[in-house]
Amino acid sequence: MTGRYVVGRVADIPEGGRLLVEVGGREVGVFNIAGSFYGLINRCPHKGAQMCRGNVVAGLSSSGPGRFDYDESTALLMCPWHGWEFDIRTGRSYVDPRTRLRTYQVEVAGGDEVDGLPVAGRLPGPYVAETVEVGVEDDYVVVDLRRARKAAG
C-alpha cells in the first residue's frame, strides 16, 4: 500500500469541477480550483455530512450593510447540511475557525510516473457528469493519503 492513488486524468476535472473518489477506504473530493487541485475528505467535521457534494462558492465579506466584497480568488465549499463554509485550499471553516477539515495532498504526475499505483473507484458527485469529457491527456490526477496537506493560516 503506497498511499498514492491515481484518481483520474487532469482533463476529467476541469477548472471549477470536482471528483468524488474512494481511495484507501476513504471518500475524498478532488477539486480543481483555478487550475490547481485540492483534496478534501468527504466528511464534514461538524456532523459528518458528505460535504464534498456541497456548493463551491466564492468568498463574500462586507465592511458594512449593503457593501459586498465578492472575492473570486477564494473558493469555499458549503456543507449541504448546515451551510458552513470551508476554504477548499486550507480546509478552514469560515464560521468557526476551530473546525477544520482534513485536507489531502493532491498532485499532478506525468503519465509515465503512475504505473503501478492503484486507481481509485469513483463516486461521481452532482457536477462530475458535466466535467467528464472525452479527451486524450497524458497527465493523471493522483491523491496521496500519506501526507495531510499543510493548511495555511
Next chain:
Amino acid sequence: MTTALLEGVTRDQVWPGAVIDCDVHANVPSLEALFPYMSKHWVAWCTERGWRGPVSGVNLAYPPGSDRSCRPQWRPADRPPASELGLLQQHVLDPWRVEKAILTCYYAVDSLRHPDWAAALARAVNDWLVAEWLDRDPRLAGTLVIPARDPASMIAEIERVGEHPGFVQVLLPVRHAALWGQRQFHPVFQAMAERGLVAGLHFGGVSTDAPSSTGYSSYYVEEYAAEWQAFTSQVTSLVSEGVFQACPRLRVSVLEGGFAWLPVWGWRMDKEWKGLRREVPWLDRRPMEIIREHLRFSVAPADLGTREQTAKVLEWFGSDDVLMFATDYPHGYDDDIVDLLAAAPPAMRQRIMADTARDWYRL
C-alpha cells in the same frame, strides 16, 4: 416588581447598595398640559378640532384602568398615574433612594400619521419633559420621543434636543410600522450614536399590522404576554440588518421587554448565522456576541421561574453585564427583584442594581 412598593420590607433589606432605576415613566396628564410647549398654530390645530390627544395609541399599549398600567397603590385619586414629578418622587425616587432614574414617556406620538403634527407633538412632549421633570430633579435622566414614522423628522428632533444634558436615550416603540433595523433608519441610529444617546426599545407603539404575525388577538392578556415576540423581531432586525456595523458605538436598551428569551434567541441566531452568513456578510461575529456588546435589558417585567431555573437562564447570558434594575413605575407586576437577586451570582447583583446602567447611560 412587587418589591417596588417596599411594603413590609425596607429598601436596605432588598438591596443595601446603590440603585439605578432604568425604567420609570412620566404620563402626559392631558393634551392641555402640553399647550404651553406648542406653538399657537398647533394649539389651534388641536382646539379647532376638539382633538383630545392620541388616546387610541396609548390605550392600546396601556389600558387606563388596568393594574398592569398602574399598580393600585400608585394610582392617585384625582390625577392620571405618574403624571407629575411629585408622584414619582414619593413612590420611587425617595423610598428607593435612587442614584439615578431613566425617565420614559410614551405618549403615542407615533400613532399620528400627520408628519408635521407628529413632529410638533414630539417637540411638545420633550420640552414638557425637560421643564417639568428633568430640570426639577437631578436624579432624573430622560428619554426623548421622536415622530417615529419619518426618519428625517426623527433626526431633526434628535438634533434639536438630543444634546440637552438631561437626555440620555431615544424612545423607540417596539411595535412600529417597520422593523427598526431597516436601512431607512440607519441615519437615525447614527444621529443617536454621534450624541451618545442610547436607543431605548420600549413596550408599546402603534404598528400598521397586528401585534402577532397571524392577526389580531382577542384579549389584552394575549397582547401583553406576547409582546416579547415584537421585541425579538426588532432585535433580530437590528442585528441582521447590520445596524451595529453601521453604527459601532450604538447602544440599545430593551425596556419592558423581558429577558429570559434572550439565550434561546441567541442559540437560534448563532446557529442560523453559521449557515446563512453569506446573506448578511456584514455580520462578522456571532449574533450573541453583538448582543453582549450592544444591548442591555431592563428586569421588569422579569420572566422568573424557580430560583434554580432563573439561575440557569442568567448563566446562559454568558455575561454579568446584561440586566438593569427597573421598577417600571407605575406599571404593576407580580415578580420580585429579591427573587432575581437571589438567583443571580454575587458578582452580577451589584451590576443589576446600579453598575450596568451607570456605565451604559454614562451617568
